[in-house]
Structures are given as C-alpha cells and as structure tokens.
Amino acid sequence: MNFDFSEEQTQLRDALGKLLDRSAGFDARKELIRAGQSHSPKLWRQLAELGALAVALPEDLGGTGGTAVDTMIVCEALGRRLVLEPYVASAVVSAGLLAHAGSAAQKAELLPKIAEGQHLCALAHGERAARYHLPHLTTSARRDGDSYVLHGDKHVVLGGDCAHTLIVSARTSGGAEDRQGHTLLLVDAAAPGLTRRAYRTQDNLGAADVELRAVRVPVSAVLGEVGAGLPVVEDAVGLGMAALCAEAVGAMAVMIELTADYVKTRKQFGVAIGQFQALQHRLADMLMRLEQARSMTYLAASTLASGGPSVGANAGGGEGGDAGGARQRVLSAAKAMVGQCGRFVGQGAIQLHGGIGMTEEAQVSHYFKRVTAIDLTFGDADHHVAKVSDALLR
C-alpha cells in the first residue's frame, strides 16, 4: 500500500513540468489557437524526446514499458498546463489499442513512429446515433476480394483533424446494436473516398467528422480479429477515460489555485473577498471534490496497471466476479466522479471569479471549458453512473 511515485516517475513528471512551463505556457497556447492549430509539431517532438509519447508502450517497440500510472502522471501535467495536443487521442487511445490488438507487423510499422512523434493516429469509432453507447455501429465494411470497402459516417473523431492514420471501426456482420461484428481497420487519412471535416471542440482541441464513401483498404489493414473489435475498442476507451480523469484532476487543481489566489486579492466592502465564509466554504467544498476525484483517478490508473481493482466499495459485496467487469465498474465510477467534480469545481471557479471569470482573457475560463469537454468525452457522468447502477443488478 503506497501512493508514492518511483524515482523514474518523479523524474518524468519534473522534466515534463519544466518543458511545458518553458514551451507550452498560456501565451503559446493562445498563439497556437490564433494560428488555427490544435497541434504543435515542435512541442510534440520535444514530448517524444522526453519519452512522454511512449510511456505505456512496450520497450521493444520504442516505449518505456510503463503502465497507466505513468500515463496518469503525464496527463495530469498536461492538464495542469492545458496543453492542446492530441495526446489522449493518439498517444493513449490509439497507441494503446495498437499495442494491445495489432499484429507484430502493424506494431513494428506504427508504434516506433508514434513514439518518436512522427505519426499521429486517431480512433474513428463514434457515430451520431450512438451517443456514448460503444456497441452501436452502422459503418460497414464489405469484403471484396483482397479488400474491404468501407461506408459510413464517423462523428467527433478526437484528434481526427491532424491524424495520419485513422483506426476505423466498421461492421462486418450483425445489426446496429450487436456486440459482435465490429471490425477495426487501419485507414490512411488521405485514402480516396475519405473526407474529413476538421473543426475545434469547445475546449479548442482538434477533431473531425469523417465521411467514408467506398473507401477501399487491403485485408492486411484489419486490426485484430474480424468481428471481435468491440472489446478492443472498450479497452482503448478505458485507457482514454483514465487518462482524461488525470487531465481533469490537473486542470481542477489549477482552477482551485487560481481561485484561491483571486479571492485573496480581490477586495470588496473594504476586505479581500476570501474573508467571507460563504466563499471559503465553497472553496473548501471544491477542494474536497478535487481530492475525491484524485482518489478515483489513482484507483482507475492502478486498476488498469494491475489488471483489477484491489480496494473500493462494492455494494454487491462480491469478492470474486470477473476482473473485466470489475475493471469497467471502477473506470465508470472514476469517470462519473471526475465528470461531476469537474462541473462542481469549474462552475465554482467561474462563480468565485465573478465577472472576470466570464471573460475569454481569464485563464480559469479555459480550464473550465477543458473539464467540461472531458465530461462530455467517452461518456458523461450520467452515462457512467448508469453503468455502475446497472452493475448492481448483476
């Protein structure tokens, strides 16, 4: 039982913090946004040099062989600085999916390039009618000789604006809601018949809607087993959920620091407004929400790292059960908690800043938008409370 980071982890965190403070400050971010970018190739290369793009990848493929705890450390640092890069989309979800389900050839081809920062990937799974429901899939892949031909529309592909390769899920069998029949395929973002409409999300990250019209890929583009892609997607999204939790924790911590500083300096009625108990108690509640969110983030990361939860209340009371279900339950609980806490902390931070908090100029408003977007990504708090709730029936 310990919550300490190893020496390597502490070094990574400190080095990353230094790099980001130097190269990814709030002004650099503003500049990037003004230039219409969601990704800085220069910063991305620097992250690669630190090994930050490959913390959870196996060592023989350019990674450092870490776990979800290492990913958490990186993501909390990114969240603290509000970094725009498609880190979760490419370095966590896509790289994690490839490392887990890719063939030896696919891994050798893509993972070193991802680790070195030369290549960006994005998971193109979501569709409009699916909302957060991962089994829903209508994009189709029809076998034609040595190829598959893809048809369909993908919605809000995170990091899809600048990805070189898309990991596209498509149906090779079954109806829209079937758990079977998902097949994952590697698709070049420049493939004929593929159209991207790129845009920014509310927090200024990059995304795209993707139209697939008779996109032809070779059979060798299939990632993992034909028809068995859903669990792979679920696991990859699970990695993304844990990573986003860590980012949100970093962002919440900064919002509380900014707000505590603000109420100490802002004067009304002749005193710093931080003297007022109404504000003190709201900030104390925000801090408690942060710590609860942090605890769930630790639990999610350590559960992913060790394969299953070792602590954590369970209303069902069962000590056995399947590890996969228990892992999903912890991840959903973490994402629900972080979504709710992010709202509470973010809304409180804006409120306590008063009018200033409403401005685009104020840093706190950008942090608020990031935690809001995180709640809306990979399932919001309501979605994941319902998942934990339905597990009570089993």
Added chain:
Amino acid sequence: MDLSFGPEEQRFRAEVRAFIEEQLPQDLRDKVHGGRHLDREDYLRWHRILAARGWSAPNWPTAFGGPGWNAAQQHIFEEECAAADAPMLMPFGIRMVAPVIMAFGDAAQQARFLPRILSGEDWWCQGYSEPGSGSDLASLRMRAERRDDHYVVNGQKTWTTLAQHADWIFCLVRTAADRRPQDGISFLLVDMRTPGVEVRPIVTLDGEIEVNEVWFQDVVVPAENLVGQEHRGWTYAKYLLGHERTGNAGVGTCKRWLRQLRALAGAQRSGGRPLLEDARFRDRIAQLEIELMALEVTNLRVIAMELAKRQPGPEASMLKVLGTEIQQALTEAMMHALGPDALPWHHEALAAGYSGPSWEPDFALPISARYFNHRKASIYAGSNEIQRNIIAKMMLGL
C-alpha cells in the same frame, strides 16, 4: 504507486477475521446487525474479549500495552470489525483521553488510568461542550478554583455521550479568567462518583438517551487529577481533537451499510417489483457507491501519509466532512428504501431487553431511528462548517 495490501497485511487481515469469527458472540452480532440498542455490558463484553487478546486499544503503542499497530493495520482491524457487525469500541477512553494522558500526563497518572482503560474497568466520557460553548469551545465557563491540594469545580457540561455509563469524565475547565480565553483553560479528570456531580438525560429526536447534561456543584477534585500544566489545557484539547477526527471517516461501517442498502432495495417491493429495478433509486445507490469508493481511497491516502510519518493535519478535517456526509446519505437512502415501512414507530421494541410482540418488518425501525440519530454526525467533533473553516484556512490559506 500500489493500492493493494501486501502479503503481510493480507495475513494480518486473515488473522483478525478469524479471531472475530471465533470470538464475537452471536447475540452481539445480531444486535449490531439489526441496529438494536447495546447496553453497557454489551459494549464491555466485546471490549474484554479484545482486551484478553491485547487488541482493545488499536491505536496504542506497545509501551502502554497496546498492539503497536501501524495505520494500515488499524484500518484493516476497523474494517474487519465493522464488516463482522462487531460493537463499536467506545472512543472516549481509548482514543480521546488516553492519547492525552500518554502525551501530557505524568507517570503516576499513566500508571493509574491507562491500564484501567485498556481493560475496560473505567468507562470515560467527554466534558467539552457547554450550553454556551459549542463551536466556540474556548469560551467555556465551567470554573475550577484551586484551593490547597484540590480544585472546586462548578458549572455544566452538555451533549455528554453515554455519561450515564461513565466512571470518569475528562473536562476542560476555566482556571483563569484574566487573559485570552484559550490561555485560561485546564484539563481535569473527574471521578463521576464525586459528590456534586449530577447526570441529567437529554432525550434526542430519535427518542433515545444517548447524550446528557452533566452538572457540577462544588465538586472537589484532587489536584493530582490535573493533566499537564495548569492553564495549558487548550493545547491538549486541540491535540485530542486531531486524534478524534482522523478516525471519523467510518469507511468500514459505510461499506457495511452500502451492502445493506443494496440488499434492502432488492428485498423491498415497489408495485410488486423489487425496488432495485427502479433505475432512479438504483442510481442513488450507485452514486453512493462511487462516493464511497473515492472516500476509501482518500482515507487510504491519509493512512499512507501516517505510515510515512507525515502527520496529517487538515486532511483529517476533510475526512470528517466527507465521511459524515456519506454516513448521513446512506442512513437517508436506507430509510427511503423502506418507504412507508419507515413510518410505524414502535419505539419500545428497540430497548435492550424488549420481549413484547414483534412488528413487521422488524428491521425497519432501527433504520429510521438511525436516520434521525445520525444527523448528529455533521454536528459533533467540530461541526462540518467548522471543518470547512479549517480547510479554507489551513489548506487554501484563506
């Protein structure tokens, strides 16, 4: 980072579990499980069983006869006791006055009082709050005047938990009025059988007598019962409050209640169907489960701090607020799981020796009584508002 208990801790858990399994009397277990009242002897029976094994004071070092457990072992012990429906160990002697006597009492006081706390011979109660001094404890007015080799004590304490069972009371008393309020307080130990001490029960909203007023009229207390230095009692009191709050998360008990809540929702019917099938109610349970998962880890983080010899400070305030809020939310959800079954109030059936007709369902009354009783949790040991003040001051610099 490793959130699992190691092999040594798992062995310890197995040892504790096996001991409780073998030694906890079934009738006590049933009473606790059913939320029925425990009398003085019920508490003491379990205390003596633990004392015989050397486990009656989980937080004590070996030097004073405790087991010398680290924070993780104490946590595991409490969790196992709660899971097995063991009676609560009364905190007033073991957790409250004993650490003060160990830290600030003299050798004679340690030799006189600590063994009797360990064995359960002396039942202690806490004389802190007064009618005019709750959150503003330092304003307390009960006077102790020094005359030769004794003090004469006059005044009143209130909200004194289970004073009706107590042999001794530890009191904060005013020994000087001519200075800052905090600087004129002393820490005094009073034998409850001393002439002039009177206990008057207070009936609370759940119909129970758990707290009391304790009146002191010209009570003569030997000067040797003063702990530490005269006028320095406020320092000792704050030390005690820190100890009191660390144990307040009550994660083990909450886990037991959460399991009971789910079982209850599975058994209660709504329109003929299990209440658990009602998604709205089920989501409430899920929300509590998530909050408790987080609290368990937050609690473990504080324990890890203790293990690393980093003294938790304001984190204890956080655990107090989070723990008591979820305790209250659980008692509330359990009562709402009962629905109209929570309305009948056959209060006499809760008494320790009740042998009248049984009522259906017999598990309902303790649950609704507990809801009312646990409104206390956010008030005692420094109200949750005071804890928020502490958090704002100590952790946010406000």
